[in-house]
Amino acid sequence: MTDVPTAAVEAREVSRVYQMGGVSVTALRRVSLTVAPGDYITISGPSGSGKSTLMHLLGGLDRPTSGQLWLGGQEVGGLSATAMAQLRNRRIGFVFQSFHLLPRTTALDNVALPLVYAGIAAGQRRRRAAQLLELVGLGNRMRHRPNQLSGGEQQRVAIARALVASPSLLLADEPTGNLDTATGAEVLALLEKLNAGSGGAVAGGSSPAGSGVAVVIVTHDAEVAARARRQIRMRDGVVVAEAAPPGAAR
Amino acid sequence: MRFAEAWRVALEALRANRLRSALTTLGVVIGVAAVVVLVAIGTGAKSYVESEVEGLGSNLLLVVPGEVNFGNAPTVSPLTLSDVDAVARIAGGRDRVAATVSSGETVQYGTSRRFASVLGVLENTPQVFIRTLARGTYLTRSDVDTGRRVTVLGYGVAHALFGDRDPIGQQMDIAGVRFRVIGVFAQLGESLGVDRDDEIHIPITSAQRLFGTSRVDGLAIKADDASQLGSLGSRVVAELSRRHPGTEFSAVTQDQILGVLGKVLGILTGVLAAIAGISLLVGGVGVSNIMLVSVRERTREIGLRKAVGARPRDIVVQFLLEAVLLTTLGGTIGIGLGIGAAAVVAALSPVPAAATWWSIALAFGVSAAVGIVFGVVPAQRAGRLDPVVALRSE
Incomplete structure (x- = not known):
């Protein structure tokens, strides 16, 4: 309780209980998980297993009902909504299944969005966003709007956006769920490249030198799950297994 | 910088829903135009009466039997x-x-x-x-x-x-x-x-x-x-x-007559402006309503903005700005219409109706205030949205 973890995120015995029409539903039951800098973790399990709830907690979008959650050296329990927003802004990058890009907004401005809330000047935002779009291979698509991009391109814009503020942790919720197999594999390869530290000077500014951004992928796809160094499986709100098969480690 | 983004987003939102924005604005346009033109007619009528009474001649004392009372039958x-x-x-x-x-x-x-x-x-x-x-x-x-x-x-x-x-x-x-x-x-x-x-x-x-x-x-x-x-x-x-x-006698000066007439006209102008103000209020309710729709429509966007680091206040400012933009746009158009209508009244009647600078400033201020007052509830609702719930909404 007194020591400040050096981990990107640490969950200690966190539980999350929802009130649904007077009935308490426990989505997460005393789960502990430490994400170290540079980690590559997949969380899998059937729907309702609590994997999305865990991801929301790890990303600071939600607060645990009980237990402690340390985000970048701060326990989130006592933080205001504003402080949580600033924490997410600086520490976390999100990638969603449905991309969540702003319509009628160029790829460049979509990528730059987190920097707006970080209070960075427009010129600097543009330069930084352009760098990230180059990194994900969309240097020639900067002025395109989401409806002018393919699904894979949209997800790469979303990844660039997730990394633009140099977070220490990238959380991806079913990042390949809306993509065909080949495109999904490309997106995964990109995430793994960023995790391995390629282009790390650009993408993982706040990660330790030499390593990339920590990546946590939530998926129900066994093939996707099998690629990570740490594979966590959940069921009914608890972690049932953590494995690191030698064959899957990269 | 954040404010600039809020400004850009608010403008974009209004542009993306042109017809809806125009119709919502209409309530404010009518309300503001009515306030401006009615105040213009009221002050015009007052100066008309003044010039008429002064036109009788100068330094006059009117002496009549009885009391000077507009309500009573003459003695x-x-x-x-x-x-x-x-x-x-x-x-x-x-x-x-x-x-x-x-x-x-x-x-x-x-x-x-x-x-x-x-x-x-x-x-x-x-x-x-x-x-x-x-x-x-x-x-x-x-x-x-x-x-x-x-x-x-x-x-x-x-x-x-x-x-x-x-x-x-x-x-x-x-x-x-x-x-x-x-x-x-x-x-x-x-x-x-x-x-x-x-x-x-x-x-x-x-x-x-x-x-x-x-x-x-x-x-x-x-x-x-x-x-x-x-x-x-x-x-x-x-x-x-x-x-x-x-027998009682009264001696009244032109100033006294003007005082009584001016008071009557002032009350009349006030009542008319208040009625026009009610239509402005109704316009404000329309703005409130459409802002709630806008918040609901863009719940996912709000969730995404929150996920990438928008503070509740950033979201509130964004939607408040949208509401204020909507009403001040309406206010500006309404002021233009009001000035035009006053000019038409001045041309077609003996009343020299002219929009006064204070009624214009007031109408603009009130329309901005309407935006804030009627935008604050939807904006705060947006600001308080739970990001997890907002991201999941369809």
């Missing part, structure tokens, strides 16, 4: 011509005191008949009030002293009875008695709702004989300057009360 006057002489001694000369006795009578020339307001007056009337003649001459002292049957016609009466012919020297009937036309007034137009070109003047002595009375309805005294009006008024009232015990 029957006990004044006679001997009172006029007494007042003239106090005021410092016969030419300073105008006296009238009036009655509505039928006037006739040949086969043309007309109803006119017949005023029995002294020969000094054009000096006390401001009346100018278009042709002929006015009544003389000897006309008044001998009760001659001569008349000076208002422009409207002269035109109605004589058409294009010259009326000077013609004989005509007033209440069945022959009078000779000696002059015609210049055109005056309406004043405070009375057509002043409908008046005809005859000597007060002839009028008293014609109406079968010896009364004088009221006096008007002209002072050299406004500072004398107060003491002159009280001396005249004291003298008349001494001569007619049991």
Whole structure:
């Protein structure tokens, strides 16, 4: 309780209980998980297993009902909504299944969005966003709007956006769920490249030198799950297994 | 920088929903335009009344029996011509005191008949009030002293009875008695709702004989300057009360008349502006409503913005700005419409309606305030949205 973890995120015995029409539903039951800098973790399990709830907690979008959650050296329990927003802004990058890009907004401005809330000047935002779009291979698509991009391109814009503020942790919720197999594999390869530290000077500014951004992928796809160094499986709100098969480690 | 983003997003949101924004704005447009034009008409009416009352002549004291009360029926006057002489001694000369006795009578020339307001007056009337003649001459002292049957016609009466012919020297009937036309007034137009070109003047002595009375309805005294009006008024009232015990007299100045009329017009303007304000309020409710729709439609966007680091305040500012933009846009258009409508009123009526700078500033301020007041609930709702729930919404 007194020591400040050096981990990107640490969950200690966190539980999350929802009130649904007077009935308490426990989505997460005393789960502990430490994400170290540079980690590559997949969380899998059937729907309702609590994997999305865990991801929301790890990303600071939600607060645990009980237990402690340390985000970048701060326990989130006592933080205001504003402080949580600033924490997410600086520490976390999100990638969603449905991309969540702003319509009628160029790829460049979509990528730059987190920097707006970080209070960075427009010129600097543009330069930084352009760098990230180059990194994900969309240097020639900067002025395109989401409806002018393919699904894979949209997800790469979303990844660039997730990394633009140099977070220490990238959380991806079913990042390949809306993509065909080949495109999904490309997106995964990109995430793994960023995790391995390629282009790390650009993408993982706040990660330790030499390593990339920590990546946590939530998926129900066994093939996707099998690629990570740490594979966590959940069921009914608890972690049932953590494995690191030698064959899957990269 | 964050504010610039909020501004950009708000503009984008309005542009993306052009028709909806326009319709929502319409309520504010109508409300603001109504406030601006009604205040313009109210202040225009006030300055119109002022110029009309001042146009009667300057430094006038009006003396009437009874109290000056717009609600009461006028008291029957006990004044006679001997009172006029007494007042003239106090005021410092016969030419300073105008006296009238009036009655509505039928006037006739040949086969043309007309109803006119017949005023029995002294020969000094054009000096006390401001009346100018278009042709002929006015009544003389000897006309008044001998009760001659001569008349000076208002422009409207002269035109109605004589058409294009010259009326000077013609004989005509007033209440069945022959009078000779000696002059015609210049055109005056309406004043405070009375057509002043409908008046005809005859000597007060002839009028008293014609109406079968010896009364004088009221006096008007002209002072050299406004500072004398107060003491002159009280001396005249004291003298008349001494001569007619049991009757009250009042002396009012033009300023006092203006004060009463101005108060009435002020209340009227206020009531009209308040009614217009209600329509502005209704417009505000429309803005509130559409902002709630906008928040609901963009719940996912709000969730995403929160996920990437937008603070609740950033979201609140974004939606408040959208609402304020909507209402101030409406306010600006409304002000333009209001100024235009006031110009049309000024062109088509005698009321010099002109939008006042304070009503424009007020209307703009109020429309911005409407945006804040009616935008704050939807904006706060957006700001409080749970990011997890917002991201999941469809």
